[in-house]
Amino acid sequence: MIHFVGAGSGGADLITVRGARLLGEANQIIYAGSLVNPEVLQYKSEGCKVLDSASMTLEEVVAAMKEGEARNWQTVRLHTGDPSLYGAIREQMDQLDEAGIPYDVTPGVSSFCGAAAALRAEYTLPDVSQSVIITRMEGRTPVPEGEKLRKMASHGCTMVLFLSTGLLERAQEELMAGGYAPDTPAAIVYKATWPDERVFRCTVSTLAQTARENHITKTALITVGGFLGTEYDRSKLYDPAFTHGFRAGTGQ
Numbered sequence: 001m002i003h004f005v006g007a008g009s010g011g012a013d014l015i016t017v018r019g020a021r022l023l024g025e026a027n028q029i030i031y032a033g034s035l036v037n038p039e040v041l042q043y044k045s046e047g048c049k050v051l052d053s054a055s056m057t058l059e060e061v062v063a064a065m066k067e068g069e070a071r072n073w074q075t076v077r078l079h080t081g082d083p084s085l086y087g088a089i090r091e092q093m094d095q096l097d098e099a100g101i102p103y104d105v106t107p108g109v110s111s112f113c114g115a116a117a118a119l120r121a122e123y124t125l126p127d128v129s130q131s132v133i134i135t136r137m138e139g140r141t142p143v144p145e146g147e148k149l150r151k152m153a154s155h156g157c158t159m160v161l162f163l164s165t166g167l168l169e170r171a172q173e174e175l176m177a178g179g180y181a182p183d184t185p186a187a188i189v190y191k192a193t194w195p196d197e198r199v200f201r202c203t204v205s206t207l208a209q210t211a212r213e214n215h216i217t218k219t220a221l222i223t224v225g226g227f228l229g230t231e232y233d234r235s236k237l238y239d240p241a242f243t244h245g246f247r248a249g250t251g252q
């Protein structure tokens with residue numbers, strides 16, 4: 001059996017209880033060493049085989065899984081954050097399906113959640129934004145025509161950019177061309193939830209400069225939008241005048 005497990009965004013104690021248990025039961029762990037905090041491996045049992053997939057191809061990863069299966073092992077495939085975002089798990093699952101090898105998925109704390117915690121921010125503020133766009137700047141991996149950054153920016157909502165730290169000159173141009181005012185608040189969150197986490201608050205027009213000045217080139221998320229500002233409306237849910245299924249309000 002193969003268990004895809006989200007390791008969480010960095011802090012070793014952010015893995016789920018289920019994820020930690022699966023690590024403890026694993027005979028083999030294949031972890032994404034470029035981004036997963038190796039401290040998470042503290043949950044493994046003695047004698048467990050550990051492979052770092054950073055230098056492996058898809059074929060090599062799947063071969064290791066098949067070898068584990070032949071030995072009747074439990075294999076954990078450990079991905080950073082939550083495996084469903086930029087995790088390249090679909091191609092692994094398809095190959096496992098072809099080989100008739102069973103698998104399951106355990107979610108993890110994605111770095112975009114870790115970044116909100118680092119910022120002490122709420123992405124969805126009443127009257128500011130009720131949507132979060134998770135996307136990336138086009139780089140070597142193409143982005144479908146309908147999802148170009150400029151188009152996505154036209155919504156003006158909360159936006160989180162993965163995998164874009166090295167492309168910030170172009171990204172900030174696209175964000176502004178799409179409609180964000182140059183002084184729209186923005187933040188770069190480096191290694192959210194890791195011990196060396198850092199937060200840089202800036203504006204859309206100063207994203208590239210801020211990254212350059214602070215030597216941030218990778219392992220960072222770019223967040224953009226009015227949610228980083230000071231203006232918002234109170235929620236209806238906790239408004240004394242508002243009635244809902246669990247509470248009678250004082251209003252009409």
Ligand code: SAH
Binds near residue numbers: 084114
């Ligand atoms: N599945 C992961 C994302 C993998 S893509 C998740 O859910 O978080 C890798 C990109 O995620 C990095 O280039 C960076 O943009 C972002 N990233 C991953 N961990 C991060 C962290 N702790 N802090 C900030 N960004 C992070």
